[in-house]
Amino acid sequence: MPKAPRRPPQLRGRVFRGSIAVSGGLLTRNDLRSSAWRPLFRDVYADAQVDVTHTIRCAAIGRWLVPPGSAIAGRAAAGLYGCASPAANEPVDVLIPTATRVGRITGLRIHSGEVDPGDILDRGGVRVTSPARTCWDLACWLDVIEAVVVIDAMLARRLTTVPVLREYALSRAGRRGWRSLLRAVDLADAGAESPQESRTRVRLVLAGLPRPQTQWVVAEQGRFVARLDLAWPQFRVAVEYDGLWHDDVEQIHRDRRRLNRLLGGDWIVLHVTAKRLREDFDGFLAEVRAALRARSRSLRPR
CATH class of the missing domain: 3.40.960.10 (VSR Endonuclease)
Structure with a gap:
């Protein structure tokens, strides 16, 4: 009869760093390859019995994989605001400050850009771009139709307003993306219901x-x-x-x-x-x- 995989109680129902579990003597590298654990990202694992949601993946990224000053962004941020429905396995957009360098990480889409004060908020312990910055990034990274889809939802949930977004764009006139945001905002409508x-x-x-x-x-x-x-x-x-x-x-x-x-x-x-x-x-x-x-x-x- 096959031996049941090791499932230390300290790790049940948890997301954790594999290297820390190994160095602490809770698991071996071989244990991490068993069916008891599910790899999420490099050196990040979850109890296989955990329903790994988009929010859980974003929290793990913010906690372990990106440097200070970074934030969940784009569609991933919109998902945390309840304005998009990213699949659990969809790559997560992350915004990092321009001067910061991060190597490629499977499962992440790394974007480098200028980050202003107020562009990053704490939402349930996860650092996420503000609603206005999220709309800016979406207007830069997506085609205008898909950007408006999410901006409509942001407006409908009253996370931001058309005047706020216009002012956000105009106050950054000359930067890459300000015209894209204005165009998307001009097409947006809070009345859309889907x-x-x-x-x-x-x-x-x-x-x-x-x-x-x-x-x-x-x-x-x-x-x-x-x-x-x-x-x-x-x-x-x-x-x-x-x-x-x-x-x-x-x-x-x-x-x-x-x-x-x-x-x-x-x-x-x-x-x-x-x-x-x-x-x-x-x-x-x-x-x-x-x-x-x-x-x-x-x-x-x-």
Whole structure:
């Protein structure tokens, strides 16, 4: 019968440095290779029974792998703020001061940059870039659509505001990235309720359409009729994103019922799915353009 791997009680449920456990006599190098322990990073291990989350990985990085003055950044920082959903095994962005040197570490994306006072905060014992700095970095490191997705979420959670982000960018005019942040902020909207709603809105605007209103409420004689993901109320045209939650049959019925009421009230409601955005955005864009063009003609004073 195979011998059960050693699991000292001091290490159960813990994340730890392998070298410290070995030097303290708790484990041998051979023990660390057993199924009892899971390697996270170089010389960093976790009890295999621990559910290793993104937050746990960030805490381990901040504690053991990066120098003072560094911080979790980018999408990883947004994840700690609850504004992104990085996978547990996704590489973690880390910001280090310009003059600091760090070797390559598997599982980390190291970024070097100028760090201003207030750019780094302590969040639950983890050093993380501030909301404004996180938005700046995202605007530099991601394409504008994906940057806006996260900035929308930051605004929705009231972690920052459009005026604060604009001032942050303008006060750093001339630095690499300030124009990227301004562009992303100009496209951002706190009303977005999902990443896909953000992607849909930004892609439509970048394609040249008028900027739609988010979460537009339609009422009749003061009574609520519907709330629309994206709407051009002056044209009575709307876009609804159909997400995965539509596997809920009752929700589908409720949504279709309210949208049917809108159609009776002379609204054009166009639906889009992730598959359509991914594989036929041009076709969907043409449909929205046609609806706006037709409605613009029909509503023009005669």
